[in-house]
Amino acid sequence: MKLPDLLIEDLDVVFCGTAAGDKSAELKAYYAGPGNQFYSIINSVGFTPIKLLPSQFPDLLNYRIGLTDIAKFAQGVDAKLKSSDFDVMGFKEKIIKYQPKYVCFNGKEAARVFYSLKQTKNIKYGIQTDIIKKTKLFVAPSTSGSARGYWDENVWKELFELLKNRKVHKS
Template structure:
């Protein structure tokens, strides 16, 4: 729980990606399994498919296969895992995440929660969807959290908007 370590989950990044998803931190289940969004209550993998971002529903263990679709993954806390409220105050390394995005320049960066977007952008997020900031040439998007703990805020529609944006690029 909240253990400092080498990267809990490796970044899935390379130049030329259409879309990168960025969360806050790996949950305990994801850290144990070594796979992004691994908790069965997390809607991430279902949302990717239902929104039309992926052609089928992937399993958490298949996350490396997203690169073939032009999709990458990262998070703000690379050395800590757990619920956001339980993370140390310095768990999020925003400068490192920004540097990765500036280096790899995906077309879109989608934060998988308002909390992640707020932490990275340094301001409250008023609405889901496109945000006014750019990181280099990368456009920024905020999504409802797929976490089971955020179920009352769940809405697939911003994920569908993201899918349309990603296809237009």
């Protein structure tokens, strides 16, 4: 396993990527690659009150945030991953077991793998119509430095607002 899952029951959101990047695997920390905006964006839209370092990823549980990947035993850029690297059923089993309120795919490629599609062109950012048991699905632009051309902070804000509004309505 390249990176351990960061999962406990009833999290607000679990962010799911395709696989650990080479730098993340080397440092044993999620989203540790140069230029990755994950910790910046979750801080700037309100998920965390401070910007964490990749080495502090276990602290995300304090903010009801979890992390996983669909390919747990592979690493590298998406283009180098093979279909046999992905374990969609294992991913679904984890989500059913831990039942987060939302899964957010960090990038369309992770969503493409989950949905078993050939291309990402029909995947839309934002809330999806499918669910895993009670868990809602969301797709956000990848935080990878190599995906900068697709970046839209507003989609990340939309997810934060969905979670914030849900907490307000639960009380």
